[in-house]
Amino acid sequence: MSLEDPTSPEADPEPVGVTEDGLDYDALEDLLGDLAIGRESHINAEAFVVRPGDVEEALVTLRDEAGFDHCSCLTAQEYEDRFESIYHLRKYDEPTQEVGVVVPAARENPVSQSANGAFRTADWHEREAYDLVGVEYEDHPDLRRILLPETWQGHPLRQDYDQEQPQVVPLREHANPLKDDHRGIDNSDTMFLNIGPHHPATHGVLHLKAVLDGEVVADVDPDIGYLHRCEEQLCQQGNYRHQIMPYPDRWDYISAGILNEWCYARAAEDLADLEVPEYAQVLRTMSAEMCRIAAHMLAAGTFALDVYGDFTAIFMYAMQDREKMMNLLEDLTGQRLMFNYLRLGGVAWDLPEPREEFFEKTRDLLDDLPERLEEYHNLITSNEIFQMRCIDTGVLEPEAAKSYGATGPVARGSGIDYDLRRDDPYGYYPELDWDVITEDGCDNYARVLVRLQEVEESAKIIKQCVDLLEDWPEEERTIQSNVPRTLKPEPDTEIYRTVEAAKGELGIYIRSDGTSKPARFKIRSPCFSNLQTLPEMSEGEYIPDLIASLGSLDIVLGEVDR
Amino acid sequence: MGEGVDSRFNSKLREAFGSTPFILTKFDKFMNWVRGSSMFMLQFGIACCSIEMMHTYAVKHDLDRFGAGVPRASPRQADVIIVPGTIVSKFTPRMKRVYDQMPEPKFVVGMGSCTISGGPFQEGYNVIKGAEEAIPVDIHVPGCPPRPEALVYGVAKLQERIANGESAPVTVKPYELEQFGDLDRDELVQHLADRIDEDDLVMRYNWADSP
Numbered sequence A: 001m002s003l004e005d006p007t008s009p010e011a012d013p014e015p016v017g018v019t020e021d022g023l024d025y026d027a028l029e030d031l032l033g034d035l036a037i038g039r040e041s042h043i044n045a046e047a048f049v050v051r052p053g054d055v056e057e058a059l060v061t062l063r064d065e066a067g068f069d070h071c072s073c074l075t076a077q078e079y080e081d082r083f084e085s086i087y088h089l090r091k092y093d094e095p096t097q098e099v100g101v102v103v104p105a106a107r108e109n110p111v112s113q114s115a116n117g118a119f120r121t122a123d124w125h126e127r128e129a130y131d132l133v134g135v136e137y138e139d140h141p142d143l144r145r146i147l148l149p150e151t152w153q154g155h156p157l158r159q160d161y162d163q164e165q166p167q168v169v170p171l172r173e174h175a176n177p178l179k180d181d182h183r184g185i186d187n188s189d190t191m192f193l194n195i196g197p198h199h200p201a202t203h204g205v206l207h208l209k210a211v212l213d214g215e216v217v218a219d220v221d222p223d224i225g226y227l228h229r230c231e232e233q234l235c236q237q238g239n240y241r242h243q244i245m246p247y248p249d250r251w252d253y254i255s256a257g258i259l260n261e262w263c264y265a266r267a268a269e270d271l272a273d274l275e276v277p278e279y280a281q282v283l284r285t286m287s288a289e290m291c292r293i294a295a296h297m298l299a300a301g302t303f304a305l306d307v308y309g310d311f312t313a314i315f316m317y318a319m320q321d322r323e324k325m326m327n328l329l330e331d332l333t334g335q336r337l338m339f340n341y342l343r344l345g346g347v348a349w350d351l352p353e354p355r356e357e358f359f360e361k362t363r364d365l366l367d368d369l370p371e372r373l374e375e376y377h378n379l380i381t382s383n384e385i386f387q388m389r390c391i392d393t394g395v396l397e398p399e400a401a402k403s404y405g406a407t408g409p410v411a412r413g414s415g416i417d418y419d420l421r422r423d424d425p426y427g428y429y430p431e432l433d434w435d436v437i438t439e440d441g442c443d444n445y446a447r448v449l450v451r452l453q454e455v456e457e458s459a460k461i462i463k464q465c466v467d468l469l470e471d472w473p474e475e476e477r478t479i480q481s482n483v484p485r486t487l488k489p490e491p492d493t494e495i496y497r498t499v500e501a502a503k504g505e506l507g508i509y510i511r512s513d514g515t516s517k518p519a520r521f522k523i524r525s526p527c528f529s530n531l532q533t534l535p536e537m538s539e540g541e542y543i544p545d546l547i548a549s550l551g552s553l554d555i556v557l558g559e560v561d562r
Numbered sequence B: 001m002g003e004g005v006d007s008r009f010n011s012k013l014r015e016a017f018g019s020t021p022f023i024l025t026k027f028d029k030f031m032n033w034v035r036g037s038s039m040f041m042l043q044f045g046i047a048c049c050s051i052e053m054m055h056t057y058a059v060k061h062d063l064d065r066f067g068a069g070v071p072r073a074s075p076r077q078a079d080v081i082i083v084p085g086t087i088v089s090k091f092t093p094r095m096k097r098v099y100d101q102m103p104e105p106k107f108v109v110g111m112g113s114c115t116i117s118g119g120p121f122q123e124g125y126n127v128i129k130g131a132e133e134a135i136p137v138d139i140h141v142p143g144c145p146p147r148p149e150a151l152v153y154g155v156a157k158l159q160e161r162i163a164n165g166e167s168a169p170v171t172v173k174p175y176e177l178e179q180f181g182d183l184d185r186d187e188l189v190q191h192l193a194d195r196i197d198e199d200d201l202v203m204r205y206n207w208a209d210s211p
């Protein structure tokens, strides 16, 4: 929010608990008063224990009095003697200020109050927690399964879940729009329309249940879970050192692999207290930004595909630029898509020899990029048809975006100045010169603009990294620090760490139990929260705008469903 | 007319035939050649592999050079389905439905380890251990993901098989769509009886028997 805006919440008195050097958790504890019945230390932040019936009140207090306006994630998990839901809160203005709210629930019949009244994003997060772990949230408006089929038996992330038990999954004949009963109950003029799960405009296997009034969307309900690949279970089965790293590549698979890997690396390194050599940080930063460019290119290309409706030049141009980027990444990592390049404590290997050739190729690509972007602007953003389709459609107001926990280009297109690379610094970003892009349009057009400009910023970062790498003294090129063969972090340590992935804030919560495998591994996917804003953006708009809005959210189902 | 073809239609091949523009072949052979040389693919994306599939269709690899690169959005217009990705319990009935909607003769290319065995997700509680649990597959392209070159090779192999008149036998698969009322009345079915109608189509997963 800009400071000039007189109605902005900045006009409020100073939030409780903020001091010169960060957060004063004692002040927060005082603020919560009787609501807090205990306190825990997680590596990333302190957490307050709250009774299952006081969730909403505690969250609202923290939101309004202490400024925690971003409910980043909800982790539910099972202990020997209880269930637990952890709400990870932070601030859009200052994401390093975090606090956890821990809600224990009874072993038999776990029930706790829903956080829907405080954050709208809690809706889907709680449905997921109910689906996978089986915690029930009282007063939730619509507590049903979200990832697994509605008739699924059991909650798979519980310890006593039997994976061998048979399941029956219905293929419900979707309501047929040609039947005479297609009209609404009150005989209004609405029609039910299924979009997906197999549909060219849904970018994968997403199913939208839409109700149309003429050409206007009266109601839309995204139905997800068609690509729920049990990523959390599989990460919980793997050991920290080697077996988890390949999975993040497959969450956001649109070439954003290294960005995702970095999230796991950051969480696990902080959990096990590992150092990363500076040289490796530069390599990480460079390769991650290459991934971001490739991912944003696909976003631009497929968005044009959605709006113009055919495999036109723009799509092919974008694919061409991606090919070039993928060639570079292949030279560096050995793979086109599933890089598996980061290691805990560094990266897998150094730059390919001869180094000069790699630098030259990278520079060539970067030199061409401004001209290519010019072309995209000519073909896309300055095209009149495109503008008519995108300006003032799919409007997402910043307040709604925050309540839904939107991040990444979606938030920045709504004027929210939030980028974890700058605000919660990691890697080599703080040493480099680049800008965070925001646009105030709040519409489909703004989101596209943000992505295209971010490509420029990423190019800036890569250029600086290449210069640094070129001059790096040969004897200091350490790519990995010393990491023990088996990692066994201290039992009962908990951490929640996030990075700025291509689509927004990607987070991982890990709880260790002293073994070489995580006891709980929870993924906070940016697309999951971003997709939740779709009804907000498209209800009351025309159906073609719904398609454009969906495209401009740039979701990837592998990450929505995990 | 009667004077031979319009000269603008001429080609090297046509010239080679000279004044006797007839070829003699078996009708089946000719049909199979035609089938393999002009395939309409279903535009069907599931997971990570579909990104490499898009690259195979797009510039550089350009699958269309091999007569197999025009994606159709409707299954009713397609004769090849590339299955690019992990198949999970909620999606299998839908995939089967899409497959059923394609007209005969139809062919399936399984792309990636996930369609062979479940790939890296094989141990997941929700993951089908390969596309062949639900639909017949003609060609398996291994890799995670396979490179575009590998997919092109797989499609070329499929064309070869089609030209030879071969296709995967359509047999009953472990996971079929059935009416709920036809299922054996075991504990689970009893339990779900008030939530699923007798004539709803369902798919029953017996995970214990999965490979």
Ligand code: SF4
Residues within 6 Å of the ligand: A250, B047, B048, B049, B050, B084, B085, B086, B111, B112, B113, B114, B115, B119, B120, B143, B144, B145, B146
């Ligand atoms: S085979 Fe690998 S790349 Fe392909 S869908 Fe499966 S996990 Fe993704």
